Amino acid sequence: MTSERNASEADSIEALLPWHAAGTLTRRDAERVEAALKRDPELARRFEMVRDELGATIQLNETLGAPSARAMTDLFAKIDAEPKRAARGIGLGGRISEFFGGFTPRAMAYASAAAVLAIVLQAGVIGVMVSKSSGGGGYETASAPTTAPDVGAFTIIRFAPQATMDDITKFMEMNKFSVVAGPTAGGLYKVRVRQAALAPDDLNALVKTLQSDKVVGFAAPSR
Amino acid sequence: MQTSSDEVLISRIANGDRLAMQVLFARHHVRVYRFVLRLVRNEATAEDLISEVFLDVWRQAAKFEGRSAVSTWMLSIARFKALSALRRKPEHELDEDMAEAIEDHSDDPEVTLAKKDKGALLREALSALSAEHREVIDLVYYHEKSVEEVARIVEIPEATVKTRMFYARKKLSELLKERGIDRGWP
Numbered sequence: 001m002t003s004e005r006n007a008s009e010a011d012s013i014e015a016l017l018p019w020h021a022a023g024t025l026t027r028r029d030a031e032r033v034e035a036a037l038k039r040d041p042e043l044a045r046r047f048e049m050v051r052d053e054l055g056a057t058i059q060l061n062e063t064l065g066a067p068s069a070r071a072m073t074d075l076f077a078k079i080d081a082e083p084k085r086a087a088r089g090i091g092l093g094g095r096i097s098e099f100f101g102g103f104t105p106r107a108m109a110y111a112s113a114a115a116v117l118a119i120v121l122q123a124g125v126i127g128v129m130v131s132k133s134s135g136g137g138g139y140e141t142a143s144a145p146t147t148a149p150d151v152g153a154f155t156i157i158r159f160a161p162q163a164t165m166d167d168i169t170k171f172m173e174m175n176k177f178s179v180v181a182g183p184t185a186g187g188l189y190k191v192r193v194r195q196a197a198l199a200p201d202d203l204n205a206l207v208k209t210l211q212s213d214k215v216v217g218f219a220a221p222s223r
Numbered sequence: 224m225q226t227s228s229d230e231v232l233i234s235r236i237a238n239g240d241r242l243a244m245q246v247l248f249a250r251h252h253v254r255v256y257r258f259v260l261r262l263v264r265n266e267a268t269a270e271d272l273i274s275e276v277f278l279d280v281w282r283q284a285a286k287f288e289g290r291s292a293v294s295t296w297m298l299s300i301a302r303f304k305a306l307s308a309l310r311r312k313p314e315h316e317l318d319e320d321m322a323e324a325i326e327d328h329s330d331d332p333e334v335t336l337a338k339k340d341k342g343a344l345l346r347e348a349l350s351a352l353s354a355e356h357r358e359v360i361d362l363v364y365y366h367e368k369s370v371e372e373v374a375r376i377v378e379i380p381e382a383t384v385k386t387r388m389f390y391a392r393k394k395l396s397e398l399l400k401e402r403g404i405d406r407g408w409p
Contacts, residue, residue, distance in 0.1 A: 015385045018392070024369045049406055053395065056345040057364035067256045067270045072248060074274040076241070079281055085239045 010036070014043065017050045153194035153203055154180065155210065160217040171215040190222055229293035237285040248277055251294060254366065255301050261361055262305040262354060272308060276301045295372045298362070302376055341404060348398035356391035363388060 013036045019025045020033040037044050159168055172178070181190040193206060203221045210219040227235075227246070235243035252273055259276070260269040279300050287296060349360065362368045362376060374381045396406050 018363050018388055022364055022367050024367055046408055054364045056349055057360055060346045060349055061257050061365045064257045064260055066253045071270045071273050075277050078278050
């Protein structure tokens with residue numbers, strides 16, 4: 001029974017070798033394969049075979065050349081002949097993707113989108129909690145979180161190109177900031193830095209502090 | 224230098240941004256072309272098809288839901304277009320293409336082995352695989368697609384992807400054996 005299970009495990013590991021060679025396994029599966037390769041010399045020999053196949057396939061495809069300029073000319077002639085479409089606004093998902101898309105590789109844009117969404121949701125949840133704890137009588141303190149776009153103190157921020165998704169998420173969470181608009185073409189975001197308006201001197205002082213943060217490439221006060 | 228992710232480009236294309244389309248085309252057209260070319264084995268047809276693939280991307284961008292990577296989505300469209308083109312092609316043209324693709328094996332294995340290095344023989348064997356086997360090998364090794372992504376592109380269950388890859392590699396061993404290389408597997 002145990003040997004059958006071991007054989008089945010070995011088969012399932014061997015089936016993963018092509019994806020391990022291409023580097024497309026999840027970390028967990030890659031670790032399973034790596035461990036098996038260390039303890040099984042025959043599997044390691046077969047893995048070398050897979051690596052040869054990988055190299056030959058890449059070489060073969062690279063010899064196929066590229067299409068001529070005709071493909072692009074044809075495509076854009078067809079696109080130009082298409083009826084004009086009405087511009088749609090970029091949805092929240094698109095905006096969030098744009099938010100991190102500029103700093104990080106594609107895969108991280110998904111994770112970044114989730115992180116920003118979490119911050120937005122968190123702010124919303126806290127807002128609901130505060131309004132509930134106030135008894136629902138219609139009164140809210142000036143410092144209570146708000147979703148009104150024009151209430152609060154704002155800055156314009158461009159994040160440093162080398163800032164990772166983790167850096168930005170931590171920065172936003174630690175400071176309790178939220179993005180209210182952006183990005184512009186230059187990668188600028190309007191960020192709410194306080195739930196209530198700040199005096200100009202206080203906002204300038206805050207911007208100065210932000211400018212010294214390694215996550216921030218550029219910061220300026222905003223209305 | 225910051226680059227936009229494919230998903231961002233798609234959302235811009237959905238708004239009619241021609242420049243975003245150019246960026247996406249520049250980024251992916253060679254790989255899409257090679258994928259199609261390996262299926263249809265005709266350069267002119269492959270060129271025509273990639274225009275059609277990217278035109279579909281232009282038209283369908285607003286419907287892209289991000290359930291897969293943009294490159295996976297495009298390869299799915301490309302595959303559909305390539306298979307449709309193959310179905311439309313007269314049988315005698317297919318035969319001619321196949322004849323061009325099949326190499327002359329008049330030498331016996333020892334002579335063949337002496338003439339070519341192992342890498343060249345491996346590439347020759349890869350070219351001699353059936354379209355179905357070639358496709359899965361290319362998607363995994365060249366297009367770097369995961370099991371899940373291959374399943375999505377080829378529209379088969381994930382377990383079948385693994386099985387198909389196993390049989391493609393087994394066939395490769397057989398083709399190499401015919402050319403004088405015994406890999407001792409399977």
